[in-house]
Amino acid sequence: MDVVDARPILAPFVSFLCAGLVFAVGRSIFWRRFFTFLAAFIKMGLVLSMLPGTLRGVVYVYDFVEFTPGIGIAFRADAYGMFFALVSSTLWLFTTIYAIGYMQGDRDRVRFFGFFALCVSTTVGVAFAENLLTFFLFYETLTICTYPLVVHAETPEALRAGRIYLTYTLIGGGFALVGAVMVNAVAGTLTLSQPGILSGDLGTPTLAIIFTCLTIGFGVKAGIMPLHGWLPIAMVAPTPVSALLHAVAVVKVGAFGVTRVIYNVFGVELLGVLGFTVPLAFLAAFTIVASSTIALTQDHLKRRLAYSTISQLSYIVLGAALLTPLAATAAIIHVANQAFAKITMFFVVGAIARTTGKKHVSEIDGIAARMPISMAAFTIAALSFVGVPLTAGFITKWYLALGALEADAWWFVLVLIVSALLNAGYFFPIVHRAYFRPAKEPWPTLEEGRRFETAKTLLFPIVICAAYVLLLGVTAEVPGMPFSIAQVAVESFFAGGGVVP
Amino acid sequence: MNAGWAEALPWTIVLPMVGAVLTPAVAARRPRLAGTWAWGVLLVASALASGLVYQLATTGPFSYDVGGWAQPYGIELRFDHFSAWVLPLLLLFVVIVPFSWRYLDHVMPDERRPAFYALLLLNAGGMIGFCVTGDFFNLFVFTEVVSLSSYALVAVGGRGLAAFAALKYLFIGAVSSLLMLFATAQLFALTGSLNMADVAGRLADVGGGPAVMVAFAAYAVSFMVKTAMFPVHVWLPDAHAIAPSPVSAVLSGMVVKIGIIGMLRVYQVFFAADVLELGAFNQTLVWFGAISIVMGAFFAIFQDDIKLMLAYSTISNIGYIVLGLGLASPYAVIGASVHVFNHALIKATLFLAAGAIIHQTGLRTLSDLRGIARRMPQTSAAMAVGAVSIVGLPPTAGFVCKWYIALGAFESGQAPFGFALVFGALFIFIYYVRMLNAFYFQEPVHDVVIEANEAPWSMRAPVIVLATLCLVLGVLGGIPLSFVEPAVLELLPFWGN
Amino acid sequence: MSPSVGVVVSWWPGIAVALPLVGVAVSAATGWSERRRASVLAGLTFGSLLVALGLIREVLAGRMPEVHLLHMTAQLWMVLRVDAAGALYGATVAALGLLALTYAFGYVQPGPRRARFFAFFMACLACTLGVAYAGNLLTFLVFYEAFSVLTYALVVHEQTPAAIAAGTKYIAYILVGGSLVLAGVLLTFFLAGDLAFVGGGFLPVDAPRGQLLTAFWCFVVGFGVKAALVPLHGWVPDAHPAAPAPFSAVLSGVMVAAGAFGIMRVVFDVVGVGLFTSLGVAPWLTAIAAVTILVGALLALGQEDLKRRLAYSTISQMGYLTLAVSLAGSGVMAGGLVHLVHHAFMKGTLFFCAGLWIHVTGARRLGELRGVGARMPLTTAAFTLAALGMIGVPPLSGFVSKWWLGVGMLEIGAGAALAVLLAGALLAAAYLLPVVYAAYFAPTRPGAATGAGAASRAGGATPTGDPASRGAREAPWTMLGPTLAAAALTLAFGLGSHLRGFPLQLAERAVLAWFGGG
Incomplete structure (x- = not known):
C-alpha cells in the first residue's frame, strides 16, 4: 500500500539543511552543535515515525520532480530502505556525539561537520531512493562529499588516500551510471519498487553487461575484491569518519546498491534463471576469506578493522547473491549487525588513539586495565563478528548459513565457518593483548578531575553501540527491531515468486 | 494576450x-x-x-x-x-x-x-x-556579428598575446564564415529562396543529390569550426584563456553554441524537406564527438593555468553535445540540446569564479593558488560546484545531460559511446581533483594567497548565483528539458540513423 | 513418541543457571571484603546446587521442568528443559563447582587477577549448567560456546608464557570445534527445522544420507574436540597443567564431559538410536572411542608432570562415555552416564590433590612427590582413594560405572569393547599407582627434591622445603575440605549406588527415554 507522504524526502533534506546551516554559522561551536543535534534528532524522529507504518506494510512515497516521463527524482520508504535509513540515522546521532569529543580542538571543524551532515543526508537519500536515477544521484554525491573528510588531515598521505579513493569510487560510479542508463534504455523504467524490472527476453549478453556494470559500480564501495583497494588506504581519515563512513554509510551504500540490483532491478526470479549471481557469490566468498586472511597480518588497528569490514560486507553480498529468503534476511540484517559492531570497534580504537596515542595492535598490551569499559565493548563487538550466539553476528551467520543450505550451496557454510575462525584469529589477539598481557610501560593515569577512562562524549556512544550489539542478538523478534523490518523487506523481494521458504 | x-x-x-x-x-x-x-x-x-x-x-x-x-x-x-x-x-x-x-x-x-x-x-x-x-542570409549576418564582436572582445581586454590569439581566432573564423556564405549561396542557387520554411518546401522539389549534399556539408563544417570540435579546435584555448574572464564566460559558454544552434536550424530545414540520408554523417559526428571528449580532457590534464584548463574542457563538453546530436535518438538529442544551456551555465560559473580568484590574487596557475579556499571560501566553493557539475556528477546540472546522452547511446544501440561518454567525463575529473586539492587541501605558497580577501560582492554575487543554479538545475533538470523536448520530437522522424 | 508428557513450566532451571551469573557481578563488585565476597559466592553456588538437586527430585517424580528463555527470531529460541540425563549432569556440575569454588578461595592468590578468576569461574559454571539443562540444540550451542570461550580466561589465568601458549592452543581448538558444532546445528535445522531435544531423535529418516552423515560428523568432530577424542585432544594436556588446580578439576571433571554429553545428546536426542544404527556410523565411533581410551592411557604413562598425566587420564576416561554412546545399548549407556558423574568427582579429587601438592610443596612432577604421603597424609589418602576408584576397584564409584559398562557390553555382545574397557582399567592402574607409590613408598632424595620443587613451583605456591624433611603439614581446610568431600563422594557413590536419587537411578531413567522400553 503506497501512501504519499513528504517524510521520505524530508529525512534526507533535514541533514542537508543542517549542512547548510553548519557551513553558514558553524564557526560558533554552540550553533554548530545545536544544529547538528537538532537535525540528528529530527531525522531520527522522522524515520521512526514511519516505522509503525512500515511494519504494517505501508510504503511512503513522494515524487519530487520528473525530468521526462518515467525519469525523475522520487522517494520511496519501503521496508529495506527504512531499515537502512534507520541504521544510518541512529548511528549518525552517536557518531556526532563521538565526533564532538574526538574532534575537540581539531582544525576545520566547520568543514568536517558540514560534510559529515551532507554524507548522512545522501545516505538516507540512497535508502529512500525510489528509482535508480535517484539512487545514483545520492550515491555519487556521497562519493564527493566524503572526499573532504578523507583528506581532512591534509597531509600528503591523506591526499594520496583521497586520490585513490576518488579514482576507485568514481570509476565505479561510472560503471553504475552506465548500468543504470542501460536499464533505463532497455526496461523503459528505473523504479526500484518492483521485485525486478528487467525481462529475460532481452538476451543474456545485454543483461550480463548490465549486471556486470551495476555490480562493479556498487561493488567498489561494497569493497568486493578486487575492488577493495581504496578502503584500507582511506583509513587515514579521522576516526569518526572511518567509523560512520567507512564502516557504515559509504560501504553499506555499496552493499545496499548490490542488493537493490539483485532484488529490485533483476529480481530473484530472473537471476535464478540467468545464474549471474553464482560468480558473484564466489567472488564474495573469496573476498570473505581473502580479506580476513589479510586482516590477520595487519598491525595497524584501523587497517585491521578495514580489512574486516571488507570481509563483512561480502557477507551481505553473498547473502543477496544466494537468492533465497533466508539468505536475503541475513543480508539485510547484517547491514545493521555489522554496522553497530564495527562502529563500536572504530569508536574504541579511536578512543584509544585519543587517550593514549596508540594505534597499533602491538602497542596495546594491557590496555584493558586502563580502559576497561572500552575494551569490554570491543570484546562484545569481536564476539559478534566471530558469530558467538547471543550477539548480533550470530543471527547473520545463522540465517546466511541456512540460506546457503537452502540454495543447495553447502560449501558456503564452510566459507562462513572458516571466516568466523579467521575473525577470531584477528580479533581475539587484540582482546588477548588488552586483557592478558602485562603493559609494556605504565599507562598514563587519568587526568585530574576525570571520572571516566576517556572523554564522556567518546565513551557514551561506545557503550550504547556495544549494548545494542547485544540487544540485536537477543531481541531480533521484537517488532520494530531491525529483524522485523528485514522480514517485511524480504517478503516484498520474494513476492513475485522465486524460491519460497 | x-x-x-x-x-x-x-x-x-x-x-x-x-x-x-x-x-x-x-x-x-x-x-x-x-x-x-x-x-x-x-x-x-x-x-x-x-x-x-x-x-x-x-x-x-x-x-x-x-x-x-x-x-x-x-x-x-x-x-x-x-x-x-x-x-x-x-x-x-x-x-x-x-x-x-x-x-x-x-x-x-x-x-x-x-x-x-x-x-x-x-x-x-x-x-x-x-x-x-x-532566413539563411540573416543567419549568416548574425553569425558574422557575433564572430566579429567576439574577436574584438578578445583583443580589447588583453595585452600582448591577446592580439595574436584574436588573430588566430579571426583567421579560422573567417574560413568558417566563407564556408557558410558558400553554403547559403548554394542553397539560394538551388531553390531561389533564403527563407528557411520556403527553402525546406522547395528543397523537397529539388530532391536529393550531390549539390544539396554539398550545401549541407558546407554548413556542417562551418558550424563545427564555430563550435571548436576536436580537429578544428585550435583557435579556442588561447582565445578563451587570454580574454578577460567575463568574456571567456561568454565565448566559452555561449558563442561556441552558435555552431550547435545553427546545426539544429539547418537540420530543421533539411529534415523538413526530407532529402538527406544522414546515417554516415551521424556516425561521423558520433566519432568526432567521442574523440573531442577524450582529447579535450587529455589536453586539459597538462595545463597548469586554470583558465586554459577550463578552455580545454569546453572542447570536451562540445564533444558531448555533438555526440548527442550524432546519436540521433530522442534522449540523446534532448540531452545534447539541454547541455547547450547547461554547459553555458556551468562554464560561466567556472570562468567567473576563476576570474574572481585571478582578480583578487593576480595568480592563475594551480601551483600558485594553493590554499586559496581558506581566504576565498565562497568563490572556491562555487568553483568546486562548477567542477563537479562539468564532470557531470550528480546532483548538478551537468549530470542531467550526461544521463540523457548516455541513455540515448544505449537506446540507439551504440553502447560503446555510452561508455566513452561516462568514462571520458571521469578523465576530466582527474584534473579538477588536482585543482580542488590545490585550493582546499594544500598549504599556500604565496603571500598574495595568504593575504587574499574574498572578492567584492559585485563579483561574488554572480558567482554564487550561478553556482546555486548549477545545483538547482541538477535537481530540477526537467525545466529546460520540457522546452527542447517538443522541438526534438518534431525533428526526430527525419534524423536518420 | 511424546516427550512432552510431564512437561511443566518451571522457573527453577533458569534460577539454577542465573544464580552463578549473579556471582559474576558479585565478583566484579568492588569494595567488598574478600571474606564477604567468598561467602556470597559460595552461598550462590550452594543455592544452585540445591536447585539442581531439587530438579532431580522433579525428574524422578516424572516431571520435566521447562522454561523458555528467549525468542530471538521465529526460528531461533532458547529453552531450558530438564530431563533425567540433564538433571544428572547438572547436579554434578553444581556439586563439583561448589567444591572447586571453595577450594579456589584458598588456592587463588589475592591480587587483581583473583576477582577475574572468580567472575569467569562463576560464568563458566552458569554456562555449563545451561548446557546441562539445554532443551534444544541452539540453547546447547549457546551455552556450550559461551563456557568454551570463557574458559580461556581461566586457562591463561597464571599469565605465564606457558599458560598463554596453552590458552592460544585451547582457543584455537575450541573455536574450530565450536564452528563444526554450529555447522551441525545448522544442517540439523535445515533438515528438520525443530530443534527441541526429543528422546528418540527428530532428524527425518528419509533425509539425504549425505547430509545426515555430514551433520553427524560435524557434531562428533565438533564435540569431540571438547571431549578430547583422539586425535582432537591436543589442547587437553597443555591446558590442564596451565590452569589453576580448582579449575583443572572442573575442566576435567565436567567441562570435557560436556563434549561427551553433547555427543550423547546428538546421538540420542537428535539423531535417535534407530537412525544412528541405520546410518552405519556406530562402528566408526566405537573405533575412535577405543583408540581414545587406549592412546590416552598409554600417553599418560609417559608423563612426568602430574597434572599432564591426569589430563591424559581424562582423555582416556572420557573415551568410555563415547564408547558407551557408540554401542547404543541401554545397559552400557546407563553405565556411561553414571561414569560421567563418577569420573567427575574422582578426577576432581585427583586434581584437587595435585593442586594441594603444588600449593604446599611446589611439587609438580612425579619425582618431586617422593615421600609426600608422610607429610600430607590426608591429601595423599584422598588421592589414593580416587586413584583406586579410577582403576575400578570395588566398592568405589569407579567400579560401579565400569561394572555397568561391562555388563551392558556383554548384553549386546560387544566383546572387543569389553577388552578395551579392561585394558583401559589396567592402564589406569599403571599410570595412577606409581603416583601413589611415589607418595608413600619411594625413598626420598632430599637434595634433588628441594631443588626441583623450588624451581618448578608456580607463582602461587609457597613451598616450605623438602616434602619429607618436616612434619605433617596439610593445606588449609578451605582446600583440604573440598578434596576430602570429593573423595568421600567417590566412596559414597560406590557404596550407595542403588539408592534413590543416586546417579544410577537417574541414568536408567534417562536410558528409558532414549531406548523406549528396551
Whole structure:
C-alpha cells in the first residue's frame, strides 16, 4: 500500500539543511552543535515515525520532480530502505556525539561537520531512493562529499588516500551510471519498487553487461575484491569518519546498491534463471576469506578493522547473491549487525588513539586495565563478528548459513565457518593483548578531575553501540527491531515468486 | 494576450544593438557608466525574452514578419523551441555584466570601457538574432556579428598575446564564415529562396543529390569550426584563456553554441524537406564527438593555468553535445540540446569564479593558488560546484545531460559511446581533483594567497548565483528539458540513423 | 513418541543457571571484603546446587521442568528443559563447582587477577549448567560456546608464557570445534527445522544420507574436540597443567564431559538410536572411542608432570562415555552416564590433590612427590582413594560405572569393547599407582627434591622445603575440605549406588527415554 507522504524526502533534506546551516554559522561551536543535534534528532524522529507504518506494510512515497516521463527524482520508504535509513540515522546521532569529543580542538571543524551532515543526508537519500536515477544521484554525491573528510588531515598521505579513493569510487560510479542508463534504455523504467524490472527476453549478453556494470559500480564501495583497494588506504581519515563512513554509510551504500540490483532491478526470479549471481557469490566468498586472511597480518588497528569490514560486507553480498529468503534476511540484517559492531570497534580504537596515542595492535598490551569499559565493548563487538550466539553476528551467520543450505550451496557454510575462525584469529589477539598481557610501560593515569577512562562524549556512544550489539542478538523478534523490518523487506523481494521458504 | 508578445520579437534584437550603438554616447562623460547602461539594456531585453518564452509556452512557436512583408520575400523572425535559448542566454549576460564591472579595473583603462560594453551588447544582440532569424542570409549576418564582436572582445581586454590569439581566432573564423556564405549561396542557387520554411518546401522539389549534399556539408563544417570540435579546435584555448574572464564566460559558454544552434536550424530545414540520408554523417559526428571528449580532457590534464584548463574542457563538453546530436535518438538529442544551456551555465560559473580568484590574487596557475579556499571560501566553493557539475556528477546540472546522452547511446544501440561518454567525463575529473586539492587541501605558497580577501560582492554575487543554479538545475533538470523536448520530437522522424 | 508428557513450566532451571551469573557481578563488585565476597559466592553456588538437586527430585517424580528463555527470531529460541540425563549432569556440575569454588578461595592468590578468576569461574559454571539443562540444540550451542570461550580466561589465568601458549592452543581448538558444532546445528535445522531435544531423535529418516552423515560428523568432530577424542585432544594436556588446580578439576571433571554429553545428546536426542544404527556410523565411533581410551592411557604413562598425566587420564576416561554412546545399548549407556558423574568427582579429587601438592610443596612432577604421603597424609589418602576408584576397584564409584559398562557390553555382545574397557582399567592402574607409590613408598632424595620443587613451583605456591624433611603439614581446610568431600563422594557413590536419587537411578531413567522400553 503506497501512501504519499513528504517524510521520505524530508529525512534526507533535514541533514542537508543542517549542512547548510553548519557551513553558514558553524564557526560558533554552540550553533554548530545545536544544529547538528537538532537535525540528528529530527531525522531520527522522522524515520521512526514511519516505522509503525512500515511494519504494517505501508510504503511512503513522494515524487519530487520528473525530468521526462518515467525519469525523475522520487522517494520511496519501503521496508529495506527504512531499515537502512534507520541504521544510518541512529548511528549518525552517536557518531556526532563521538565526533564532538574526538574532534575537540581539531582544525576545520566547520568543514568536517558540514560534510559529515551532507554524507548522512545522501545516505538516507540512497535508502529512500525510489528509482535508480535517484539512487545514483545520492550515491555519487556521497562519493564527493566524503572526499573532504578523507583528506581532512591534509597531509600528503591523506591526499594520496583521497586520490585513490576518488579514482576507485568514481570509476565505479561510472560503471553504475552506465548500468543504470542501460536499464533505463532497455526496461523503459528505473523504479526500484518492483521485485525486478528487467525481462529475460532481452538476451543474456545485454543483461550480463548490465549486471556486470551495476555490480562493479556498487561493488567498489561494497569493497568486493578486487575492488577493495581504496578502503584500507582511506583509513587515514579521522576516526569518526572511518567509523560512520567507512564502516557504515559509504560501504553499506555499496552493499545496499548490490542488493537493490539483485532484488529490485533483476529480481530473484530472473537471476535464478540467468545464474549471474553464482560468480558473484564466489567472488564474495573469496573476498570473505581473502580479506580476513589479510586482516590477520595487519598491525595497524584501523587497517585491521578495514580489512574486516571488507570481509563483512561480502557477507551481505553473498547473502543477496544466494537468492533465497533466508539468505536475503541475513543480508539485510547484517547491514545493521555489522554496522553497530564495527562502529563500536572504530569508536574504541579511536578512543584509544585519543587517550593514549596508540594505534597499533602491538602497542596495546594491557590496555584493558586502563580502559576497561572500552575494551569490554570491543570484546562484545569481536564476539559478534566471530558469530558467538547471543550477539548480533550470530543471527547473520545463522540465517546466511541456512540460506546457503537452502540454495543447495553447502560449501558456503564452510566459507562462513572458516571466516568466523579467521575473525577470531584477528580479533581475539587484540582482546588477548588488552586483557592478558602485562603493559609494556605504565599507562598514563587519568587526568585530574576525570571520572571516566576517556572523554564522556567518546565513551557514551561506545557503550550504547556495544549494548545494542547485544540487544540485536537477543531481541531480533521484537517488532520494530531491525529483524522485523528485514522480514517485511524480504517478503516484498520474494513476492513475485522465486524460491519460497 | 494572444500573440501579444510576438510584437516584442524584433525589439529583443534591436534593443541590444541600439544599446550598443548608444553606449559611447551614454558613457561619454563617465566611462564607468557604460557597465550600468549595458546591464540595464540587458535587463530590459531579458524581460522581453521572458515574455517571448511565455508566449511560446502558451501558444507554441510563432513568427513575426519584419515590416509586414509577406513570406517568402520579407524578413521573417521565428520564435520556436530552439529559440527559447535566448532567455537563458540573456540571463547569463545579466549575471556576467555586473561581474565585469569590478573585474575590468585591472584589465583595461576606463576609456576603453564603453567600447567593451558596446561590443558585449552587440555580441548579445547578434546571438539573439541568430536564434530567432527565419532566413539563411540573416543567419549568416548574425553569425558574422557575433564572430566579429567576439574577436574584438578578445583583443580589447588583453595585452600582448591577446592580439595574436584574436588573430588566430579571426583567421579560422573567417574560413568558417566563407564556408557558410558558400553554403547559403548554394542553397539560394538551388531553390531561389533564403527563407528557411520556403527553402525546406522547395528543397523537397529539388530532391536529393550531390549539390544539396554539398550545401549541407558546407554548413556542417562551418558550424563545427564555430563550435571548436576536436580537429578544428585550435583557435579556442588561447582565445578563451587570454580574454578577460567575463568574456571567456561568454565565448566559452555561449558563442561556441552558435555552431550547435545553427546545426539544429539547418537540420530543421533539411529534415523538413526530407532529402538527406544522414546515417554516415551521424556516425561521423558520433566519432568526432567521442574523440573531442577524450582529447579535450587529455589536453586539459597538462595545463597548469586554470583558465586554459577550463578552455580545454569546453572542447570536451562540445564533444558531448555533438555526440548527442550524432546519436540521433530522442534522449540523446534532448540531452545534447539541454547541455547547450547547461554547459553555458556551468562554464560561466567556472570562468567567473576563476576570474574572481585571478582578480583578487593576480595568480592563475594551480601551483600558485594553493590554499586559496581558506581566504576565498565562497568563490572556491562555487568553483568546486562548477567542477563537479562539468564532470557531470550528480546532483548538478551537468549530470542531467550526461544521463540523457548516455541513455540515448544505449537506446540507439551504440553502447560503446555510452561508455566513452561516462568514462571520458571521469578523465576530466582527474584534473579538477588536482585543482580542488590545490585550493582546499594544500598549504599556500604565496603571500598574495595568504593575504587574499574574498572578492567584492559585485563579483561574488554572480558567482554564487550561478553556482546555486548549477545545483538547482541538477535537481530540477526537467525545466529546460520540457522546452527542447517538443522541438526534438518534431525533428526526430527525419534524423536518420 | 511424546516427550512432552510431564512437561511443566518451571522457573527453577533458569534460577539454577542465573544464580552463578549473579556471582559474576558479585565478583566484579568492588569494595567488598574478600571474606564477604567468598561467602556470597559460595552461598550462590550452594543455592544452585540445591536447585539442581531439587530438579532431580522433579525428574524422578516424572516431571520435566521447562522454561523458555528467549525468542530471538521465529526460528531461533532458547529453552531450558530438564530431563533425567540433564538433571544428572547438572547436579554434578553444581556439586563439583561448589567444591572447586571453595577450594579456589584458598588456592587463588589475592591480587587483581583473583576477582577475574572468580567472575569467569562463576560464568563458566552458569554456562555449563545451561548446557546441562539445554532443551534444544541452539540453547546447547549457546551455552556450550559461551563456557568454551570463557574458559580461556581461566586457562591463561597464571599469565605465564606457558599458560598463554596453552590458552592460544585451547582457543584455537575450541573455536574450530565450536564452528563444526554450529555447522551441525545448522544442517540439523535445515533438515528438520525443530530443534527441541526429543528422546528418540527428530532428524527425518528419509533425509539425504549425505547430509545426515555430514551433520553427524560435524557434531562428533565438533564435540569431540571438547571431549578430547583422539586425535582432537591436543589442547587437553597443555591446558590442564596451565590452569589453576580448582579449575583443572572442573575442566576435567565436567567441562570435557560436556563434549561427551553433547555427543550423547546428538546421538540420542537428535539423531535417535534407530537412525544412528541405520546410518552405519556406530562402528566408526566405537573405533575412535577405543583408540581414545587406549592412546590416552598409554600417553599418560609417559608423563612426568602430574597434572599432564591426569589430563591424559581424562582423555582416556572420557573415551568410555563415547564408547558407551557408540554401542547404543541401554545397559552400557546407563553405565556411561553414571561414569560421567563418577569420573567427575574422582578426577576432581585427583586434581584437587595435585593442586594441594603444588600449593604446599611446589611439587609438580612425579619425582618431586617422593615421600609426600608422610607429610600430607590426608591429601595423599584422598588421592589414593580416587586413584583406586579410577582403576575400578570395588566398592568405589569407579567400579560401579565400569561394572555397568561391562555388563551392558556383554548384553549386546560387544566383546572387543569389553577388552578395551579392561585394558583401559589396567592402564589406569599403571599410570595412577606409581603416583601413589611415589607418595608413600619411594625413598626420598632430599637434595634433588628441594631443588626441583623450588624451581618448578608456580607463582602461587609457597613451598616450605623438602616434602619429607618436616612434619605433617596439610593445606588449609578451605582446600583440604573440598578434596576430602570429593573423595568421600567417590566412596559414597560406590557404596550407595542403588539408592534413590543416586546417579544410577537417574541414568536408567534417562536410558528409558532414549531406548523406549528396551
